[in-house]
Amino acid sequence: MSDEYINNKMEAKSADSSSGGYAPPAxxxxxxxxxxxxxxxxxxxxxxxxxxxDAKVIGVQYALTATAIGMIGLILSWGMRLQLGxxxxxxxxxxxxxxxxxxxxxxIMVIYLLTxxxxxxxxxxxxxxxxxxxxxxxxxxxxxxxxxFLVAVLVLLASFFVPGGPTGAGWTxxxxxxxxxxxxxxxxGIVLMLVSLALFVIGFTMGGLNYVITVLQSRTxxxxxxxxPLSVWGIFTATVLALLAFPALFVxxxxxxxxxxxxxxxxxxxxxxxxxxxxxxxxxxxxFQHLFWFFGHPEVYIVALPAFGIVxxxxxxxxxxxxxxxRMMVWAIVIIGALSFIVWAHHMYVxxxxxxxxxxxxxxxxxxxxxxxxxxxxxxxxxxxxNIHLTIPMLFALGFIVTFVNGGITGLFLGNVIIDVPLxxxxxxxxxxxxxxxxxxxxxVFAAIYHWYPLITGRHLNQVxxxxxxxxxxxxxxxxxxxxxxxxxIGVPRRYFEMYDSPYMTSAxxxxxxxxxxALIVGFTQFLFLYNIFTSWYxxxxxxxxxxxxxxxxxHTPDYPPTxxxxxxxxxxxYRWPYDxxxxxxxxxxxxxxxxxxxxxxAKVEKT
Amino acid sequence: MSEKELNIFKxxxxxxxxxxxxxxxxxxxxKTLASSKVKLGVRTIMVVSTVIFSLFVVSYSDRMxxxxxxALSEPGLLWINTLILIFTSFVFHxxxxxxxxxxxxxxxNYLLLVGFLTFVFITGQLLVWQYYVNxxxxxxxxxxNAFFYLLTxxxxxxxxGGSFFWGRATTKLFNKNFKVLKIKQAIELCAxxxxxxxxxxxxxxxxxxxx
Numbered sequence: 001m002s003d004e005y006i007n008n009k010m011e012a013k014s015a016d017s018s019s020g021g022y023a024p025p026a027x028x029x030x031x032x033x034x035x036x037x038x039x040x041x042x043x044x045x046x047x048x049x050x051x052x053x054d055a056k057v058i059g060v061q062y063a064l065t066a067t068a069i070g071m072i073g074l075i076l077s078w079g080m081r082l083q084l085g086x087x088x089x090x091x092x093x094x095x096x097x098x099x100x101x102x103x104x105x106x107x108i109m110v111i112y113l114l115t116x117x118x119x120x121x122x123x124x125x126x127x128x129x130x131x132x133x134x135x136x137x138x139x140x141x142x143x144x145x146x147x148x149f150l151v152a153v154l155v156l157l158a159s160f161f162v163p164g165g166p167t168g169a170g171w172t173x174x175x176x177x178x179x180x181x182x183x184x185x186x187x188x189g190i191v192l193m194l195v196s197l198a199l200f201v202i203g204f205t206m207g208g209l210n211y212v213i214t215v216l217q218s219r220t221x222x223x224x225x226x227x228x229p230l231s232v233w234g235i236f237t238a239t240v241l242a243l244l245a246f247p248a249l250f251v252x253x254x255x256x257x258x259x260x261x262x263x264x265x266x267x268x269x270x271x272x273x274x275x276x277x278x279x280x281x282x283x284x285x286x287x288f289q290h291l292f293w294f295f296g297h298p299e300v301y302i303v304a305l306p307a308f309g310i311v312x313x314x315x316x317x318x319x320x321x322x323x324x325x326x327r328m329m330v331w332a333i334v335i336i337g338a339l340s341f342i343v344w345a346h347h348m349y350v351x352x353x354x355x356x357x358x359x360x361x362x363x364x365x366x367x368x369x370x371x372x373x374x375x376x377x378x379x380x381x382x383x384x385x386x387n388i389h390l391t392i393p394m395l396f397a398l399g400f401i402v403t404f405v406n407g408g409i410t411g412l413f414l415g416n417v418i419i420d421v422p423l424x425x426x427x428x429x430x431x432x433x434x435x436x437x438x439x440x441x442x443x444x445v446f447a448a449i450y451h452w453y454p455l456i457t458g459r460h461l462n463q464v465x466x467x468x469x470x471x472x473x474x475x476x477x478x479x480x481x482x483x484x485x486x487x488x489x490i491g492v493p494r495r496y497f498e499m500y501d502s503p504y505m506t507s508a509x510x511x512x513x514x515x516x517x518x519a520l521i522v523g524f525t526q527f528l529f530l531y532n533i534f535t536s537w538y539x540x541x542x543x544x545x546x547x548x549x550x551x552x553x554x555x556h557t558p559d560y561p562p563t564x565x566x567x568x569x570x571x572x573x574x575y576r577w578p579y580d581x582x583x584x585x586x587x588x589x590x591x592x593x594x595x596x597x598x599x600x601x602x603a604k605v606e607k608t
Numbered sequence: 609m610s611e612k613e614l615n616i617f618k619x620x621x622x623x624x625x626x627x628x629x630x631x632x633x634x635x636x637x638x639k640t641l642a643s644s645k646v647k648l649g650v651r652t653i654m655v656v657s658t659v660i661f662s663l664f665v666v667s668y669s670d671r672m673x674x675x676x677x678x679a680l681s682e683p684g685l686l687w688i689n690t691l692i693l694i695f696t697s698f699v700f701h702x703x704x705x706x707x708x709x710x711x712x713x714x715x716x717n718y719l720l721l722v723g724f725l726t727f728v729f730i731t732g733q734l735l736v737w738q739y740y741v742n743x744x745x746x747x748x749x750x751x752x753n754a755f756f757y758l759l760t761x762x763x764x765x766x767x768x769g770g771s772f773f774w775g776r777a778t779t780k781l782f783n784k785n786f787k788v789l790k791i792k793q794a795i796e797l798c799a800x801x802x803x804x805x806x807x808x809x810x811x812x813x814x815x816x817x818x819x
Contacts, residue, residue: 227633
């Protein structure tokens with residue numbers, strides 16, 4: 001065990017009092033003394049930056065890998081949009097390429113970008129710093145988790161280069177078509193996809209183990225669960241959901257791999273192909289759908305809950321006001337998490353299930369709207385009479401609220417069986433889920449990057465590029481997805497490679513071209529953002545310590561940016577929640593979490 | 609398990625702004641559960657595994673209702689394997705008791721016995737596979753077979769994963785200067801994991817026998 005962090009507060013205190021007559025304040029509480037954390041101290045370049053066990057570096061590794069694969073997902077979406085806006089114009093786009101782009105775009109964005117970025121990236125970076133821990137509880141397992149993720153990403157990338165290309169079965173990978181000839185990538189592509197998912201799940205479980213146990217057991221003194229920043233609550237609850245939901249994906253992936261490779265019939269029904277009866281029979285494709293969506297719906301909240309948490313913190317800091325209804329926010333996160341496990345079949349209204357079943361799932365789906373609406377009201381009430389600073393993180397956070405409300409309201413429509421049936425499989429659905437779990441969380445990702453970039457690098461991102469990035473992304477997202485709602489209403493089906501000259505397509509042609517051009521512009525702006533990230537790393541304006549004047553512990557480390565071990569000789573002691581902004585009676589504008597009550601006499605404690 | 613804050617409703621209805629609660633909160637040492645982090649790690653793994661196996665059981669129950677399901681007849685060897693696994697768990701329990709009493713010389717032998725029995729169990733399972741292959745019952749022959757191969761394989765892989773940690777504990781113990789507390793904890797956790805896998809096997813085997 002390293003002796004670098006031995007707690008000698010008591011000695012230090014007695015030394016102080018003998019030399020300067022310093023008396024400890026009346027509410028003095030010694031720092032946490034039990035040091036059960038053994039940290040591995042990196043000695044070489046390799047162990048410091050590559051095979052690193054420091055959660056902060058692992059977080060950055062996760063974020064960079066996720067961003068890299070996410071850029072591929074972005075370019076794939078361009079391919080789709082070019083085909084939809086200008087069919088028969090580009091020779092490199094055939095039906096197979098189109099379906100492969102759709103599939104890989106969906107899978108990459110949902111799992112390899114958003115899940116990895118929120119939990120692997122922000123989870124690793126923020127959890128230990130925010131709860132006052134030196135590192136995750138199992139740093140070695142944490143490192144292995146990242147390398148499993150990287151292998152999963154590489155296997156996914158490898159599927160682009162195998163004969164037949166990557167799978168084109170749609171991101172839901174429904175059998176039997178996913179493994180039947182005629183679907184692009186039904187040879188090796190689908191196998192690599194399933195293997196990659198299984199590896200991702202295993203890698204994630206290792207990481208998730210760390211996030212959950214660190215939050216539960218490794219907090220610093222005074223950091224009760226109800227004093228944690230909402231970011232940690234969001235990431236924690238999402239991780240619990242992921243640990244319980246990803247097994248369903250794992251199980252489905254294994255059984256489908258066996259159906260494909262060994263010829264078992266878990267999911268494969270009796271099939272006649274080219275006049276011949278195949279060896280399959282009796283399997284249930286609906287079973288796969290149940291397994292997939294038992295994972296797939298919690299997955300929506302695995303992405304959304306960290307976004308909820310992070311945006312709450314950002315809104316509070318940049319509006320200089322405490323978060324409205326902290327306890328209610330925590331309840332809402334927990335309730336949404338619990339409910340998310342009993343709504344999955346609303347993705348399957350048209351799969352031919354019993355109408356009463358649909359009735360049940362419609363009801364649970366609509367109930368989720370209650371805690372979600374509470375959260376939205378609380379964000380708005382936090383802004384109400386706040387001292388709003390329109391910084392770039394705040395702009396993105398406001399963009400999130402608007403977009404999330406928009407996508408959430410279309411969700412109320414789709415949650416009802418009767419309204420869903422005609423809208424099912426149209427562009428209305430595409431518009432809905434992109435708004436609610438594409439644009440909304442990615443707005444939070446951007447807000448979080450602009451917010452914590454100074455902490456990670458010690459420099460600010462370029463403000464002008466940032467403003468351009470925000471306005472083009474925000475307005476552009478609406479230019480892309482608002483027209484899609486209309487396309488859905490007039491009945492344009494999703495997943496179609498080309499509409500040829502269907503009668504109702506006349507009004508859609510111009511819209512599709514407009515959407516495509518908007519998508520190209522928005523996509524290009526994301527590369528501008530990447531340019532900003534990489535150049536600001538060494539050229540950006542130097543940031544002073546705690547530039548946003550935030551209260552949570554990550555901004556109050558002895559070294560700025562925080563170094564290995566996060567905190568100096570002693571862990572901080574926490575006396576308050578992280579939202580003490582503009583406290584009545586206090587002589588300070590904001591009171592960090594580790595400031596003792598005796599240092600801020602007169603500050604009122606606010607009900608939460 | 610003795611949790612400090614077992615009740616999530618109680619936790620969520622705390623009033624941190626009350627001075628009395630704030631005083632308690634300031635002294636809070638940051639641990640939610642009175643359990644070591646390694647133990648919680650093993651528990652979490654067991655929860656995730658339970659979810660995985662439960663989903664398989666659900667899939668099994670759903671799939672067996674289709675008319676093409678032909679139940680597999682279990683050979684006697686499978687019953688012997690089950691007895692071996694029960695015996696292994698029993699021995700591991702004994703090992704844990706001995707390690708609590710600091711009788712590490714005996715623990716060494718018992719740990720080796722556990723390893724041997726686990727090896728015998730896995731070999732036995734492979735022999736059952738060989739038996740089925742010889743009588744022409746392949747994975748693709750019938751969904752019941754497919755589930756049998758899949759579930760035994762997954763259970764075996766879990767056991768092999770546990771054996772890795774069993775191996776680490778055993779090599780540490782044979783090292784002259786081992787840390788007593790760490791060894792005790794490792795043995796306890798391995799024993800819990802073995803009992804867990806025994807229960808998983810009994811559920812899976814029971815399901816396969818009654819259907």
